[in-house]
Amino acid sequence: MPIQEKIVMYDSPEAASYQTGLSGWVNRDGFFWKEDEHMARWSGCTHLICEKCGAVYPRNGWCHPCREKRMAEQFAAYPVEKWDGETPCCVFDSDIYFFDEDSLLDYVAEHEPDTELRICKCKPMHLSFVNEDNWADDLPEDGELPDEVAAAVEALNKAISEAGPVSWWEDKIAIDVEDLRSQL
C-alpha cells in the first residue's frame, strides 16, 4: 500500500495560521529560522572560516588552501611510471593535455628544473556499446529486436570496438618527470 500524502486545503487552518509575538532568528533574506541560530547564520552569510586551516572561504565554494593540500596528497599517493613515449599525458587536475612527445617535452622544458611538475598518464575512453536494453521500454516482455535491427546493432558494436579510443582522461598514475627532463 503506498503511503497516502495528507491533503491540506488552501483555506484549512492547518495550511497557515496568524501568529503574534514571534521571536527567533531571521536571516539576511528574511527567512524565519525560529531558535535555530546556526542555520539562520549559515544561510544568511556569504563566507565561512575553514575549520581545518582557519582560512576564509565562500559558503558556496571551498577552502582553496585545503583543496590544494588534499590534491597534493592525492597526487603524491599515485604510483610513478616512466613515460612510454606514446600514451597521452596531462597536467594533474587541469585541462592541459599532451598528445605527442614534442608538446610534453616542451612543457617540461618551459619549467625550471627545480619546479614541481605534476604530470599524469592518461587512460583511454571507448564509446560504450549499444545494448538491446536501450529498447526495453518499447519491446513487449521477452520481446526480441527485429532481425535487421539486431544485425545492425551487432555491426555497430563491431565498428565501435574497432574504432579505438575516442578520448583520453587523467589516470591515477604519475609520470616520472626527472626521466622526462633527462630526455630534453
Ligand SMILES: [Zn+2]
Ligand atoms: Zn582550509
